[in-house]
Amino acid sequence: MLPKWLRVERIVRLAFAFALALSSHALAEGPQTNTHILSPVSTPATQIYQLSLFIIEITGAIFVVVAGLLTFVIIRFRERSGDDQSEPAQVYGSNQVELAWTVIPVLIVVVLFLTTARVIFAIQDAPMPQAALEVTSVGHQFWWEYRYPKQGLVGQDFVAVNELHVPLSSADHPTPTYIKLLSADVVHSFWVPQLMGKIDLIPNHPNDMWIDPLQPGIYLGQCAQFCGVQHANMLLRVYVDSPERFAAWAANQARPAVQDPSVAAGRHVFETQACMNCHVVRGTVATGRFGPDLTHLASRDTLASGMIPNTRDNLRAWIKNPDAFKPGCLMPAMQLTDEQIDQVTNYLETLK
Amino acid sequence: MADQTLPIHGALDLTPPRESQHTLLDILHDWVITVDHKKLGLMYMMMAIFFLLVAGAEAICIRIQLAVPNNHFISPQTFNRLFTMHGTTMVFLVGMPLVFAWANYIVPLQIGARDMAFPRLNAFSFWLTFLGGIFLYYSFIGGPGLYGTGSAPDVTWWAYAPLTAKAFSPGHATDYWALALIVTGFGTIGGGINIMATVLSMRCKGMTLMRMPLFTWLMFVNGAFVLIVITPLTAAQVMLLIDRYLGGHFFDTQAGGSATVWMHFFWIFGHPEVYVLVFPAFAIASEVIQVFSRKAIFGYPAMVAAVVGIAFVSLGVWAHHMFTIGMTSAGNAFFVLSTSLVGIPTGIKIFNWLATMWGGKIRFATPMLFCTAFLFQFLCAGLTGIMLSVAPWDWQLHSSYFVIAHFHYVLVGAIVFNVFAGIYYWFPKATGRMMSETLGKWHFWLFFIGFHVTFDTMHFVGFEGMPRWIYTYPADRGWQHLNLVVSIGGVIQAIAVLLFAYNLIWSLFKGKIAGNDPWDAWTLEWATSSPPPIYNFATDPVVRSRRPLWDLKHPEDPDWKYD
Numbered sequence: 039m040l041p042k043w044l045r046v047e048r049i050v051r052l053a054f055a056f057a058l059a060l061s062s063h064a065l066a067e068g069p070q071t072n073t074h075i076l077s078p079v080s081t082p083a084t085q086i087y088q089l090s091l092f093i094i095e096i097t098g099a100i101f102v103v104v105a106g107l108l109t110f111v112i113i114r115f116r117e118r119s120g121d122d123q124s125e126p127a128q129v130y131g132s133n134q135v136e137l138a139w140t141v142i143p144v145l146i147v148v149v150l151f152l153t154t155a156r157v158i159f160a161i162q163d164a165p166m167p168q169a170a171l172e173v174t175s176v177g178h179q180f181w182w183e184y185r186y187p188k189q190g191l192v193g194q195d196f197v198a199v200n201e202l203h204v205p206l207s208s209a210d211h212p213t214p215t216y217i218k219l220l221s222a223d224v225v226h227s228f229w230v231p232q233l234m235g236k237i238d239l240i241p242n243h244p245n246d247m248w249i250d251p252l253q254p255g256i257y258l259g260q261c262a263q264f265c266g267v268q269h270a271n272m273l274l275r276v277y278v279d280s281p282e283r284f285a286a287w288a289a290n291q292a293r294p295a296v297q298d299p300s301v302a303a304g305r306h307v308f309e310t311q312a313c314m315n316c317h318v319v320r321g322t323v324a325t326g327r328f329g330p331d332l333t334h335l336a337s338r339d340t341l342a343s344g345m346i347p348n349t350r351d352n353l354r355a356w357i358k359n360p361d362a363f364k365p366g367c368l369m370p371a372m373q374l375t376d377e378q379i380d381q382v383t384n385y386l387e388t389l390k
Numbered sequence: 391m392a393d394q395t396l397p398i399h400g401a402l403d404l405t406p407p408r409e410s411q412h413t414l415l416d417i418l419h420d421w422v423i424t425v426d427h428k429k430l431g432l433m434y435m436m437m438a439i440f441f442l443l444v445a446g447a448e449a450i451c452i453r454i455q456l457a458v459p460n461n462h463f464i465s466p467q468t469f470n471r472l473f474t475m476h477g478t479t480m481v482f483l484v485g486m487p488l489v490f491a492w493a494n495y496i497v498p499l500q501i502g503a504r505d506m507a508f509p510r511l512n513a514f515s516f517w518l519t520f521l522g523g524i525f526l527y528y529s530f531i532g533g534p535g536l537y538g539t540g541s542a543p544d545v546t547w548w549a550y551a552p553l554t555a556k557a558f559s560p561g562h563a564t565d566y567w568a569l570a571l572i573v574t575g576f577g578t579i580g581g582g583i584n585i586m587a588t589v590l591s592m593r594c595k596g597m598t599l600m601r602m603p604l605f606t607w608l609m610f611v612n613g614a615f616v617l618i619v620i621t622p623l624t625a626a627q628v629m630l631l632i633d634r635y636l637g638g639h640f641f642d643t644q645a646g647g648s649a650t651v652w653m654h655f656f657w658i659f660g661h662p663e664v665y666v667l668v669f670p671a672f673a674i675a676s677e678v679i680q681v682f683s684r685k686a687i688f689g690y691p692a693m694v695a696a697v698v699g700i701a702f703v704s705l706g707v708w709a710h711h712m713f714t715i716g717m718t719s720a721g722n723a724f725f726v727l728s729t730s731l732v733g734i735p736t737g738i739k740i741f742n743w744l745a746t747m748w749g750g751k752i753r754f755a756t757p758m759l760f761c762t763a764f765l766f767q768f769l770c771a772g773l774t775g776i777m778l779s780v781a782p783w784d785w786q787l788h789s790s791y792f793v794i795a796h797f798h799y800v801l802v803g804a805i806v807f808n809v810f811a812g813i814y815y816w817f818p819k820a821t822g823r824m825m826s827e828t829l830g831k832w833h834f835w836l837f838f839i840g841f842h843v844t845f846d847t848m849h850f851v852g853f854e855g856m857p858r859w860i861y862t863y864p865a866d867r868g869w870q871h872l873n874l875v876v877s878i879g880g881v882i883q884a885i886a887v888l889l890f891a892y893n894l895i896w897s898l899f900k901g902k903i904a905g906n907d908p909w910d911a912w913t914l915e916w917a918t919s920s921p922p923p924i925y926n927f928a929t930d931p932v933v934r935s936r937r938p939l940w941d942l943k944h945p946e947d948p949d950w951k952y953d
C-alpha cells in the first residue's frame with residue numbers, strides 16, 4: 039500500500055480541486071450540482087468513477103516509469119561540450135530486454151481487460167428491479183421528449199418535455215429509472231455526467247440505460263452527439279425528486295390542460311394558427327406532434343430545452359421570434375401581431 | 391566533414407545540372423508536368439503546409455468563439471462549418487498529403503532508386519489529391535445549390551447518418567464533402583500501390599528487406615495499409631451519394647436504413663486512418679533519433695514486427711469509437727480487449743526508441759528537440775488512449791473535450807511535432823541550405839509551450855463535462871476559465887507556426903549552404919548531392935548493411951560485420 043498522501047484518489051481530488059476552484063462561482067449560483075464526470079451521485083456513474091481511479095493508478099505508474107526514463111536519458115546521455123568526437127558504442131538490440139518489455143505490457147493488458155469487463159457487465163447487464171421506473175426518451179432536433187407509461191408511481195401515462203423528473207433512489211430501497219432511448223430524426227446522445235455516461239439515441243436502433251440518483255437535485259447535461267445547427271443548445275435537465283414530490287408531479291402531468299375561460303382569446307389564436315399543427319395541448323384540438331408537448335408548459339422552469347428561464351418575457355419573445363434565442367431551431371416565427379402574441383402568451387402561462 | 395563528398399560507389403558529387411528556366415511560366419510548367427518523385431514530394435509537402443495554415447486559421451476562429459461563454463463572434467452555422475472543415479482538411483488535405491510527401495521524397499533516395507516505380511501514376515495521384523482539396527473548398531461557393539441552402543459542409547468530419555441525408559442536409563455541401571473524400575481516396579490508393587511497388591522492386595543491389603532503413607519499412611507497411619483502410623471509406627461515400635441522388639436507402643433511417651452501418655464503415659476506416667497518419671511520424675523519429683543519438687536503432691527486427699503488428703491489430707479495434715451506440719456487453723468487452731492489445735507493440739516502439747538514445751551522445755539540434763517532445767507526448771497520448779479504451783469510462787469521456795485533447799496529442803503532439811522534425815532534418819537535402827537553428831529553437835519552444843497550454847488544459851475541460859461540437863456554452867457551467875486558457879495556447883501555437891513559415895522562406899534564400907551530409911547521417915539519401923540531381927544516383931549504389939554510410943565512415947567497425 040502506498041503512503042496516504044500518495045494515494046491516487048487524493049491526488050486526483052487535488053488536481054480537480056484546482057479545476058473546481060476555477061468553476062466555483064458556477065457552483066455558488068446554479069443548482070448544487072455540476073457537469074463533472076468525477077462527482078458521481080448514481081450507481082453506474084460511481085462504478086465508472088471507481089474504475090477510472092484504478093485506471094489512473096495504472097497509467098500514472100506507467101507514466102512515472104517511462105517519463106522518468108526519458109528524463110534520465112535526456113540528462114545523462116546528452117552530448118557535452120568537452121566530448122571527444124568519437125562515436126558511442128553501437129548496440130543493436132538485446133533479446134532479453136526486449137522480451138521483458140513485451141511481457142510486462144501483456145500482463146497489464148490482462149489486468150485492465152478483466153477489471154473493465156467486470157464493470158461493463160455490472161452496468162449493462164444489471165437486472166431491472168420491480169420498483170424501477172421506466173421512461174422513454176425521444177431525441178428531436180433540438181429538444182427532448184419523455185414518455186411515461188402508466189406504472190407504480192405514475193397513475194396514467196403522459197408525455198413530458200425537456201425536464202426529466204425521476205424519483206430519488208436509495209441504497210436500501212433502490213428505485214432506479216430505466217430510460218429507453220429513441221430518436222425521431224438524427225443521432226443524439228443522452229449525457230448527464232453525474233448520473234451516468236452517455237448513450238446514443240439512434241433512429242431505428244433502440245438503446246437503454248439506467249440511473250439511480252442517490253441525492254435530490256437538478257442534474258445538468260446535454261446532447262453529446264452533433265445533431266445539427268442547434269446541437270449546442272440541446273440541454274438536459276434531470277430533476278431528482280423525493281418519491282412523494284415525484285408522484286405529485288406525475289399526477290399533475292397526467293391531467294389534461296387547464297381550461298381557463300379568461301384566456302379564451304389566446305387559445306383561439308393558438309388553435310387557429312399553425313401552432314396546433316406542431317404542438318399538443320392535451321384536452322384541446324391541438325394535436326401536432328412535431329414540436330414539444332405544451333400541455334404543462336407553465337410547470338417547467340425553462341424554455342427551449344433548458345436554454346432560457348421560463349419567464350413571461352422570455353416566453354413572449356420566444357413566440358415572437360424563436361431564432362432570436364436559438365438560431366436555426368425548427369420552430370418558425372409566426373408573424374403574429376403584438377396583440378396576438380400577448381394573448382397566446384397569456385394562454386400558455388395558464389398551462390400549469 | 392560535412393562538406394566532403396563521400397566516395398560511395400554510385401554517389402554523385404555534382405550539383406544537379408540545371409536547365410535554364412527563364413520565366414515564371416517556364417518554372418510553373420516544369421512543376422505541373424513533372425513526374426519526378428522529388429518534385430512531387432515537394433508539391434505534396436507544399437499542399438500540406440498550405441492547408442495546414444488554412445485549417446489552422448479555422449481552428450483559431452473556433453477558439454476565439456469558445457474563449458468566453460455566450461460568444462457571438464461567429465454564427466452557429468459558421469461554427470459548425472468551420473469545425474467540419476477543420477477536421478476534414480487536417481485529415482485528408484494535410485495528414486494524407488504528408489504521408490506521400492515523405493514517402494515520395496525519401497523512399498526512392500533511401501533505397502538507392504532513381505524514381506518511384508510508376509512516375510506517371512505518382513503525378514496522377516498527386517493531382518487527384520489536390521483536386522479533392524479543390525472540391526472540398528469549392529463547397530463554400532457551390533454548396534448552396536439552387537436553393538441557397540447552406541454553404542460548406544456542417545455535418546462534422548464523421549458525417550454520421552442520417553444527418554447527411556437530403557432531408558437534413560439540403561444543398562450540395564455534403565455532396566462536395568463526399569466527392570472530395572472519394573477523389574482524394576483514389577489519389578491515396580494510387581500512392582499506396584506506388585510505394586509498395588517501389589519498395590518491392592526498386593531496391594538497389596544488396597538492400598534486402600531487412601536492410602531497409604526503418605523509415606522505408608514504415609512507409610512500405612503504410613502503402614499496403616492504406617489500400618485496406620481507404621476502401622471502406624470510399625464505399626461508404628458511394629453509398630451516401632446513391633442515397634442522396636438515386637433513391638438508395640442504405641443510411642436513410644426514415645425508410646428503414648441503418649445509421650449504425652455508416653458508423654461501422656466510417657470507423658473501420660477511421661481508426662486505422664490514425665495509424666496511416668502516425669506511421670510517417672514513427673518513420674521520421676526512427677531516423678532522427680538514431681542520427682542525433684549517434685547510435686544504430688535498438689532492436690530493428692522488433693521495430694519492424696511492431697509496425698506490422700500495430701497495422702494488423704488496428705484493423706480489429708474500430709468499434710472503440712462506438713462504445714456509446716449501445717452494443718452488447720460482450721461486444722464492448724471484445725473491443726476493449728482488442729484495443730488494449732495495440733498498446734503492446736506501441737510500447738515496444740517507445741522502449742526501443744528510448745534504448746536507442748540510451749548510451750548515446752544526444753545532440754539536441756532542432757530536429758531532435760521535436761522528436762524528444764514527440765516521445766513524451768506520444769507516451770501521454772498512449773496513456774489517455776488506454777483510459778478511452780476502457781469502455782465504461784469512455785461512456786463519460788466519449789465526445790467530450792477529453793477526446794479532443796487525446797487525439798490532438800496524437801495528431802499534433804506526435805505527428806505535427808515529427809513533421810517539423812522531419813522538415814528541419816531533410817530541408818538541407820531538398821534545398822541545399824540549412825534552416826536557421828535560432829529560429830528553429832524559437833519555433834520549437836513556442837510551439838511546445840503553446841501545445842501544452844492548449845491541450846493539457848483541454849483534458850480538464852473534458853472532465854468538467856464539456857462536449858465537443860458546441861458553438862457556445864452557458865456561463866453557469868463554469869467552463870469559461872479553462873476555455874480561455876485553451877484559446878490563449880492556440881494563439882501561441884499560431885505564432886510559432888508563422889515563425890516556422892518565415893524560417894522556411896528565409897532559409898530557402900539565406901540559409902547556410904548545407905553540403906551533402908550535414909548531420910553526419912547513415913542512410914543513402916545523404917550520399918548524393920543536396921538537392922539531389924534528377925536521377926538521384928549516377929550509377930546504382932550497392933549496400934552491405936542497414937547503414938551504408940556508417941560502413942564507409944567506419945571501415946574499422948562496419949555494420950555488416952554484425953548482420
Ligand SMILES: [Cu+2]
Nearest residue numbers: 226261265272
Ligand atoms: Cu442532439
Ligand SMILES: [Cu+2]
Nearest residue numbers: 660661710711
Ligand atoms: Cu481508434
